[in-house]
Amino acid sequence: MEKLRFPFFSDAADRRPAVIAGPCSAETEEQTLDTARQLVAAGFRIFRAGLWKPRTKPGGFEGVGAAGIAWLQRVKRETGMYVATEVATREHVAAALEGGIDLLWIGARTSANPFAVQEIADALQVFGADIPVLVKNPVSPDLELWIGAIERLRNAGLSRLGAIHRGFTSAEKSVYRNLPMWSVPIELHRRMPQLPLFCDPSHIGGRRDAVAPLAQQAMDLGFDGLIVEAHAYPDAAWSDKEQQVTPLELAEICRRLVVREGAETTESLDSLRGEIDKLDDCLLDLLARRMHVARDIGRYKKEHAMPVLQAARYEALLARRVAQAEELGMDGGFMRRVLQAVHEESVRQQMEKLDE
Template identity: 55%
Template sequence: MPHTEAQTAATTNFPGKKPLIISGPCSAETEEQLLTTCTQLAATGRVDMLRAGIWKPRTKPGMFEGIGTKGLPWLQKARQLTGLPTTVEVATPKHVEDALAFDVDVLWIGARTTVNPFSVQALADALRGVKVPVFIKNPVHPDLELWLGAVERLAKAGVQDIGLIHRGFASYGNTEYRNAPMWHLPIEMKRRLPDLPLICDPSHICGNRTGLAAVAQQSIDLGFDGLMLESHIDPDNAWSDAKQQVTPQRLAELLDGLIWRQETTDQQEFLTVLARLREQINQLDDEILHLLGQRMQVAESIGRYKKENDITILQTSRWNEILERGIRKGDQLGLTADFIRKYFDAVHLESINRQNSVMNK
């Protein structure tokens, strides 16, 4: 696969250790609230960077949209008191100007902004010539190209230190998540842009406190480089996103309960066993692909037979039969119904495409 602008330009020496832990309130509400939260977070010794929402893009008018620029001196003071660097979300060039004027160390672009190329370009233009690290959250809806496009726009503007934040994706209907994680998308971003740090925002994925540890652990197990978690001295009375924030003390407990994994090891026994198991996977994959190739040849034969007899490609009853049979067989083999549906959907679509090609020769 040829390298995109993002892949060639967006390498990074992003500041901070791995794992990088960012925390702070969803919104800066008052100076006391922000300073107390930040000093308590610093006292835990678990946090590397402080965050606070200064401008809050909200779904509906009339909701609390952030304290605005007057909150930046509070964040600046928190930085002076704790010695920890700070980060805020920016959505307009004026936000960038104000944040930098008050010594904000790192900026991030939110999901509602990433989804709009005009807004991202305006931010890229404002950041041209400015040496400040920038995180980019995934767009609200699951569009990988928009996320990549945002990286490319910043890279073309000369932003050298770019990071990614996975905060989940909006999906219609009630689910266990506020924003569905759709883990395959950040995994694909990490595959395409392996040099960019990728951190997870469990707060916005969950929308509640109860799921934070599980989502955080999942991201760690997938090799993410850190976490962004919202913390507030009085979460139940927070002015925004009350349900997903935790106290600094609870945050420390949550982090202590996580199992931090490493990407690899130099232990020879582990490497030998892993290589042997991976070779088994390679052989099985080759067999599966060979069988799929044979299956598609049969599908093409069926397509020719249907063409000769003026029969439609789609046979709904047969498709239902295949799917039901696959789910039953998959259950016996320990495969989930959800996986079987996704697998057979892909196979069925390829079979239809093959038969359609035969039909229209």
């Protein structure tokens, strides 16, 4: 199936990625307009700004709300840019549509809530608006939840849908704000190849110096575009200032991007090899973390005089994981061999702790 295209995103002959750029939050009319003017001067065509900002705790800056619609309207009039904002409720949808917003996106916390997504889908259906909508991945790496959110919108009659990969929340220590876990959007692409896929390197990285390498990784994996937080004065931003870049910095990042060429209906071999390399890196990282936990278990067993091998737990675990692998379309025998090898190495790591 041919990949869906938004009419204003990019020329079919232009192999550069579509880029949606603008501040995390519309803070003041002056800040919004200054940022938009700098972005359009740098060649960007789609302006993003958050008006309603969900916060973990009350008391933080939660956005200017519907008052910012007029600022985005002014951006359209004065720069000719298309404008986009995040919505999370029926009221947000109504205000955005009435204000002539061109594109909506659904945030990670909202996409994790089927009731909230259905409310947005129902509102768009009632208003009869087939507006482009991008869906960020849920905060947890739940592919089915992500697909479910997209399907709710599609079932409401929306035909111009896309997905945004913004990484996944984790308690694990990482150099990133949110773990990329590239395998999840890669599987989404395999399951829904017609869906345009955007990367949000700002939220994955959580810092300015991570935007460029993450954007390049997304290009290497065949993503269609980027949604990046850019601010005229990032050091003075009211929210997420650490991860916002200036419009000129973003222009330079985009200029340096290497975009892989491929056939119209299949990815290039280089792109596929890039996916394998990234996945292998993920596998090695996960295995290293698993062995670190295994050594901690070995230390605990030594302190409590427990045997290393617990056969009943191992057999139950092996059977469960093999069944899971088969449900995911993998060969049970292959997975059994992999798990046995991992278990043997885990036992060896634990034995080393007993011998210390």
